[in-house]
Amino acid sequence: MIDSTISLSKIVKKFDATPVLRNVDLNIESGEFLTLVGPSGCGKSTLLRIIAGLEMQDTGSVFIGGRSVDHLRPKQRDVAMVFQSYALYPHMTVAENITMPLLMQRMSFAQRFPVMGRWVPGSQHIQKNIRKEVETVAEHLHIEKLLERKPGQLSGGQRQRVALGRAMVRRPLAFLMDEPLSNLDARLRVKMRTELAELHQRLGTTFIYVTHDQVEAMTMSKRIAVMMDGEIVQLGTPDEVYNDPQDIRVAQFIGSPPINILPGEVNSAGNLSLFGVECRYRINGSNQKNVKIGVRPEDLQISEFKVGLIERGGLRGWLRRLENLGNEYIAHIDMDCDDGHWQIAVRFPPEELNGIGQPGAAVNIFLNEAKIFVFSETGDRLSGEAMLQSAVEKAS
């Protein structure tokens, strides 16, 4: 099989004095679908452009298919790129757009010379072959009827396919995609998401996909690299990134509604308490006193307020608003304690509604200690474990 691994070693890039990438290392396997996800300005697009050769790193190296490509120009790196704006050539037809990379690859300078080129021996024959391949790709993408149109006459989704066709026709070692779906409307985006995933399966080529949309990252890729401030803060499967975040920024970036971050305290024995209520959770080997507790909205349980539940480890809050999403509810809870005011989101299925719904009413919140993440004040994940059965189980 062709080696289409991509490796980045100690990539550093500064724009003027501002560091954009700080020492990025990354190994991407042959045929992998890897997503670079992060908020805008985190350096993910710059990283992609460095792989493509459109931008030169300050230090560090890029390897594609096992060989160093730092000295190679973009066209020599054998990668194709799909741009957010699609970057189609507006003055050329769809067919000409898709033809371009093959034309430049296969025809000599004389053969492709404007106007005169067609009389150079061999050029007609190559043209014919290219045309066949372009048609095949177009059929694949169901755009064979659009070949003679210009990009200006196409819809967003159609332009997207042409951009894909232009990338596919070269059979590159890797596809680099820079937010390719962000200019599409929501419905089309969902559809293209599936199509891209299927395309990846069919081609078996390496895909590097840049997005700021965590849903795209979670649904499409085998591995996700979460980037923050020019660094990869976590690299793992979607499951690992969601269920085992190593950094508070990762926890906060992935998941919707976002994870709840609450103030916790650790006593000398390592026991964790939240809002003064002791949790059945112990921190391993850390002398942190104040910590941050991350808990996803679905890992909290909510019930009507009963005095007795407080004694069993429940927290008291007031329902501010209840959102009905059809298949689930999201409750926004106000909590007041000595440290100030907090808002918590709780996600639960309709069958657990149990009479909750009056805004302003008091509710009980239970924490599932097995599912919480504890972070130091600087945002690093602290290891720890839940003890015995959780309060949730006790309550029910």
Add this chain to the structure above:
Amino acid sequence: MATPFRSSNADSDVLLNKAKTTPAGGARLFKRIGAHTALLIMAAIVLLPFIWMLMTSLKDPTEIFDTPFSLRFDWEKGVENYIGAFNAVPMITFMINGTVVVLGILMVQLVTSIGAAYALAKIEFRGKSILFAFVVFALCIPVQVPALPLYLGLANLGLLNTYFALMFPWFLSAFAIFLFRQFFKSFPDEIISAARLDGFTEFEIVTRLVLPSAKPAIAAFSIFSITAHWNDLYWPLIVINTVDYMTPPLGMMYFRDAEAGTNYGMLMAAAAIITTPLLLMFLFAQRQFIQGITMTGFK
């Protein structure tokens, strides 16, 4: 998975350094030098008359012919040339005339075109599309076309050799109407509706809401207009034949003919005096100048 960079880590830095200088880097440097050489040669040709004008204006008449290329300047002679230019012809009058004419034209142009542009952009009235068609037509008509009847009319009214004659054909600027209409069209209708509900009159809407937002267009057009009319020769040549009302270009021509073109030091000093106000304005307002040019691209 084998990590390729571990094995070749040692020479990867070398490769990177190479990539930065050669081969692309070398070609780029070569290209840059070539580009600058071509640009500098063209720049020298373009600047040649300006440089020559200044050089000659700072020299003694005999030196101009004996050693025309010397870079030795006689500042005293230079001052003499400039004073001479001011004394030989009423240079100050020309400059004042030019200023009065360009400012007068600009004032009237702004007042008339802003009103018409606002009406064309934001008010529905009968005959609007006909009016706009006429504006587009007028956009294509240079002053030389209506010049004959305008001259005959002004002559019949005894208005030749007046400021009014100099300014009148320019009171209407189809370009200004067109440009401002484009600008006003992009002003949000919601704000105008809200202002009408708040009790603004149409006049207040224009002066207090729309105009402030059109400042860049007004600035660009003003510079465009000032440049065009300061430099215009054709119309002043037709309606003015007394020194008292000559504008700078006409004055320049008069000066050359009166001095028979023999005293080149003074002639070049005069050229410098007449050119300087606009060049200064350009250096201080480059952005507006360049915007003004690109706006003509929207025509």
Add this chain to the structure above:
Amino acid sequence: MNEVSDTARFSTMEEPNIVEIRRIIQKRASITGYAFAFPATLLLAVIILLPIAIVIFLSATDYTLGALNWSFVGLTNYEKLLSDAVFWRSIKNTFLYVVIVVPGSVGLAFLLALLVHERVHTKRLYEIIFFLPVTGTLVAMAIVWQFLLHSRVGPVNLLLLENGFERIGFFTDPNLAMISLAMIGIWQLIGFNLILFLAGLAAIPKDIYDAAALDGVDGGIDKLARITWPLLGPTTMFVTITTSITAFQVFDTVAVLTKGGPRGSTDVLLYQAYLEGFQYFEIGYAACLTLVFLTFILLLSLVQVRFFDKRVHY
């Protein structure tokens, strides 16, 4: 359906009022519109429309300034025009000027724009330098050129002599005078066109060049012929027509430097019209020349409007 019947029910009661109110509002808006547009409309009529009508009228008369009698002569002026060698010479001279100035100033500006666009630190400086002739008063600068290219005392000729060449009569040789004027025209127009081309270049999305670099189009003739040139097509069209219109109106340099000479070699259409109308006061004949000039300008403008619709690729 429901909505319609609802409105219908209400409007049977209030219809006269609403129609009346709407009419009043419409009328009020119209009045405001007229008030705003009136000064410009009046000027438009007095400065452009009426004079054009009068020019057409005059072209059919034998009116001369100061004459007490004049009469309709029909197409006589046009007949005279068409058989006048001076007229044909002025047409030929004007076209010669346009044919040199348009490709010269458009082509040079295009090449310069490609070079200036790539500059980072010096871009502004070059823009300023090349734009200076646009702002410089043409009459004054023409007189400087006259001195520079003077056949006896001009420094260019002195340089030629010193280096063993013969003098060149830039403005005295009938074969050269028009070309010299055209060079001054190019010199003056380059900056203007350069700015337009730079705006066109700046409007090309950077992504397109990135995509092209990946596709293998990353320099030299390929980039120019496949990307830059076609994408600048509409700008080039616009610049070419604008320049043609400007070049067609050449007057200042002729009036200042050659007065149509030597031996009529720089006698252009507008200068001819100026002489007939304002020096010889042959108003009827001058009106004819004006209409010829107007026809050319309108034809060029028509081309411009035609292409205006096709200006953008997207």
